[in-house]
Amino acid sequence: xxxxxxxxxxxxxxxxxxxxxxxxxxxxxxxxxxxxxxxxxxxxxxxxxxxxxxxxxxxxxxxxxxxxxxxxxxxxxxxxxx
Numbered sequence: 001x002x003x004x005x006x007x008x009x010x011x012x013x014x015x016x017x018x019x020x021x022x023x024x025x026x027x028x029x030x031x032x033x034x035x036x037x038x039x040x041x042x043x044x045x046x047x048x049x050x051x052x053x054x055x056x057x058x059x060x061x062x063x064x065x066x067x068x069x070x071x072x073x074x075x076x077x078x079x080x081x082x
Contacts, residue, residue: 004039004051014028014031014032014033014034025037025038027064027065027068028061028064028065029048029055029056029057029058029061029065030055030056030057030058030061031058031060031061033048033055033056035048035050035055037069039051043057043069045057045062048065
């Protein structure tokens with residue numbers, strides 16, 4: 001797991017962290033990636049951009065991600081790449 005301060009090695013699956021009260025802003029965008037809404041710089045239909053990183057949005061997670069972004073008001077707060 002990469003944070004703004006350090007990198008960590010996880011002993012639990014990503015599933016454990018989804019919906020966790022410990023970090024409520026996490027959403028899964030790919031089988032290998034969770035992202036925190038607060039750190040998304042922008043996104044398009046296929047990628048999320050965070051601090052210079054381009055992270056893929058998996059087809060399985062795309063609809064839920066876009067719905068969560070819209071319901072959470074992130075579309076109004078963040079610049080969306082065309």
